[in-house]
Amino acid sequence: MAVNEGKALVPAGAGAGAETHGGRSAGGAAASTGGIALGMPLVGAPARGFGTGFDLAPKPMKVVLNWGRKYSLWVFNFGLACCAIEFIAASMARHDFIRLGVIPFAPGPRQADLMVVSGTVSDKMAPAVKRLYEQMPEPKYVISFGACANCGGPYWDSYAVTKGIDQVIPVDVYVPGCPPRPEALLQGIIRLQEKIAAEGTGSTGSLRRVPDALAGAEGGGPRAEPRAMTSGARALKSRWQRLRTSAQPDPAAPAPGAIVPAETAPLETAPVAAVPVEPAAAATTQRKGTGSAADSGPPLTTLDAPTVEVSRPEPSPAEALTVEVPVVPLSPTEVLPKIKVPRRHYFRELRRARDHGLSLFDKAAHDQQWEYDDES
């Protein structure tokens, strides 16, 4: 996740990925703190290409466009193993993700908006996954479905299995499970839709934020190549940067009359004391020093949903009044909690079947007894 601390004007999704990470070896926070970039899979998705029209559109129009986009997700199932069966179950009548606007009839990746990688990705299959992902038109989304696609799963030590599809392509939502229930995919789709709804609008939606230390410690950017910005967005960004550096001492207040697209408008700012629910966001200003808490820790997987503690000094009251920290608008990655599946119907049916079988047995024994009685 590329969150530029201090540079409030850069859209968190758009500019940062293309700007700060030249590629998979960028290193990011790990390099800046003297650590070794281990090439671990990185949490996050790079800039998304929406086109200049979307970038220039006012915020209400973006909301409408996002609303339309999130309810017509033509999905392309990259089914590789047993998780694909769960995907199919989710598309069938009982779970029926078509009611969420997910349409599983994309003729191919060129017509798809969403790719669900469900199953074990082998090293030999990984180039095919990447190629088909590259064939999808922008904006495109990826759900990594199941433990194998997330991190290798039970084949974590195999000589032939890719340890997570996010080593090859950027992933938007990870769905844990081995295999996950279809309900888990439904929740993953809903989370993705929340994320789509928040795109480009500067709001966080209802997404839970991934701690910045987690994102920053793993290199600060996606491992796959970041998506390029559109030329319009790049021109607007550079123009806004010129404006800011020359004439604007306060980034929170753009010049009146300056052409500032909503995408690159200054983000909402909030006093530190007002965002107690997001300590990680408040800690961005001093992440360089302390944010690499996860550097020395064990490799993080999406299965255990790690929470990284970020040490944050308590601001003095005077500081709390003056220091303003940009609220990072969008977390590109979501770690899903496990879903609790109600089971009482199952056991009730099971008991009923057992009682029925027992009654049949009793009846048969009773009849048998009568036969014996007749003979004697």
Place this chain on the structure above:
Amino acid sequence: MSPEVVRTLVEAVARALGPATGGAADVRENFGQALAVVPPDQWINALTAVRDELGATFFDWLTAVDELEEGYGIAAFVCAPADRDGALRRGQGVLLKTKVPRERAELPTATTVYRGANWHERETFEMFGVVFTGHPDLKPLLLPDGFEGHPLRKEFVLASRVVKSWPGAKEPGESDHDRGRAAPGRRRMLPPGVPGEEWLKPLPQRPGAAEGGVEH
């Protein structure tokens, strides 16, 4: 199959393989199947005999086993798709085994006898490094391009297991449940997949293994 049927099967296989291999084949019953252990130089002769004389024209599978300093065991199963007089009945088959030395893992290809052995030998070649001489196209089948090494050999090191310890408790006494208790005295397990030095030490010689020839 009843014991009589198995005995008849083994006798038929022995009758066919005895003259074909010059008496070098060791034919016996093994878990209700006919097993024929032949030296590697009689491998093609044995396959030809079971195909032509016994009617085992269906090549089922071929693979290898890494038996450390004893070499690589090669096993192939062939069976008969139809009844034939004086030979195998439909569904009956022969398990053929041989063993090639570790330092010279070569075997003449079975594709001259069974064309279906082609991909099996390619897979055995890439997984174990056993070279099938005379194979028309001996290149990797399943592994990605540029893969180095033969992953099913015992000395192949799984890098993931080297850099990350095995999750969970491998032994009694290691889990949280057993914390504080005395671990029962039993043989400690090796970390799976990480070949320690013990793995490549020579095993104690078994009786009969030193006589040379093929040992099952």
